[in-house]
Amino acid sequence: MVFQSLARPTDVKVPSDALMEVEHLTMRFGGLTAIDDLSFTARKKEITAIIGPNGAGKTTVFNCLTGFYKPTVGRLTLVHPQKGIHLLERMEGFRIAQQANVARTFQNIRLFPQMTVLENLIVAQHNALMKASAFSLAGLTFLPRYSSAEKEAVELAKYWLNKVGLYDRADWEAGNLPYGDQRRLEICRAMCIRPVLLCLDEPAAGLNPRESLQLNDLLLGIRESEGVGILLIEHDMSVVMEISDHIVVLDHGRKISDGTPEFVRNDPTVIKAYLGEEEDEELPTEVAQDLAGGAA
Numbered sequence: 023m024v025f026q027s028l029a030r031p032t033d034v035k036v037p038s039d040a041l042m043e044v045e046h047l048t049m050r051f052g053g054l055t056a057i058d059d060l061s062f063t064a065r066k067k068e069i070t071a072i073i074g075p076n077g078a079g080k081t082t083v084f085n086c087l088t089g090f091y092k093p094t095v096g097r098l099t100l101v102h103p104q105k106g107i108h109l110l111e112r113m114e115g116f117r118i119a120q121q122a123n124v125a126r127t128f129q130n131i132r133l134f135p136q137m138t139v140l141e142n143l144i145v146a147q148h149n150a151l152m153k154a155s156a157f158s159l160a161g162l163t164f165l166p167r168y169s170s171a172e173k174e175a176v177e178l179a180k181y182w183l184n185k186v187g188l189y190d191r192a193d194w195e196a197g198n199l200p201y202g203d204q205r206r207l208e209i210c211r212a213m214c215i216r217p218v219l220l221c222l223d224e225p226a227a228g229l230n231p232r233e234s235l236q237l238n239d240l241l242l243g244i245r246e247s248e249g250v251g252i253l254l255i256e257h258d259m260s261v262v263m264e265i266s267d268h269i270v271v272l273d274h275g276r277k278i279s280d281g282t283p284e285f286v287r288n289d290p291t292v293i294k295a296y297l298g299e300e301e302d303e304e305l306p307t308e309v310a311q312d313l314a315g316g317a318a
């Protein structure tokens with residue numbers, strides 16, 4: 023209880039449009055500083071991308087936000103539209119999804135491959151279901167509120183399966199789905215915790231161009247119709263430049279650029295970080311196209 027009151031103070035000041043305010047985040051592993059004094063704001067109902075070369079510290083940011091790591095230094099303020107302010111760095115990691123409604127997906131798919139597609143989405147709602155059962159066998163058997171919670175869980179799963187075109191495969195083993203479908207199922211699973219902030223770690227990895235376009239539509243839909251803020255780590259610039267409202271660029275754990283896609287794609291510091299070359303050298307065509315979001 024004391025822990026919870028510490029995590030939800032009333033005197034924290036953040037910009038009025040902030041959903042997630044990251045301030046002076048630093049993460050050290052022994053002598054290695056993976057994140058170095060990083061500050062940025064992810065705004066409500068926006069897609070904020072975090073990009074940067076391999077090893078820049080992107081996944082470490084997600085691991086701090088979602089409770090997998092305790093930051094060495096820094097404040098991580100989530101402004102929940104209904105529940106108010108949560109200081110994520112003070113919360114026990116396993117409570118972040120449940121109480122602050124921050125959901126994530128992983129760079130490498132982490133579904134339960136031998137469960138069905140539907141079961142994966144019901145398991146994601148385990149917390150809500152157990153709460154409805156009063157954490158008891160009797161509750162599971164006799165409490166009417168458990169039966170209605172169970173129905174709601176199935177309805178929510180069906181809603182997301184419909185949205186991503188997986189309804190007809192609800193009874194398939196998740197591990198037997200084609201790769202692109204598994205990636206979409208991971209996003210559905212994250213949406214089943216009713217997040218206010220959705221953190222996606224390379225959702226376009228391994229997708230073909232058609233699937234990348236579908237992903238863009240799905241993420242734009244999540245932002246528009248569900249009003250959920252998205253934090254996106256992605257190497258595929260055709261996704262990043264197309265759908266992001268705001269981009270934060272990291273290099274060696276430090277922020278080197280922060281702005282609109284237009285600003286970032288023309289920022290010489292960003293180009294230099296990606297290429298490791300002098301700013302005034304001409305970009306190879308394929309890199310220039312990548313930074314331009316796939317446009318010729």
Ligand SMILES: Nc1ncnc2c1ncn2[C@@H]1O[C@H](COP(=O)(O)OP(=O)(O)OP(=O)(O)O)[C@@H](O)[C@H]1O
Binds near residue numbers: 054056080081083
């Ligand atoms: N648990 C850990 N222990 C030690 N070092 C770590 C740990 N996690 C991450 N690192 C180091 O922190 C740095 C940043 O890693 P991170 O995975 O966050 O980078 P990234 O930008 O996500 O890279 P990529 O694009 O390749 O996924 C790397 O040098 C990595 O080796």
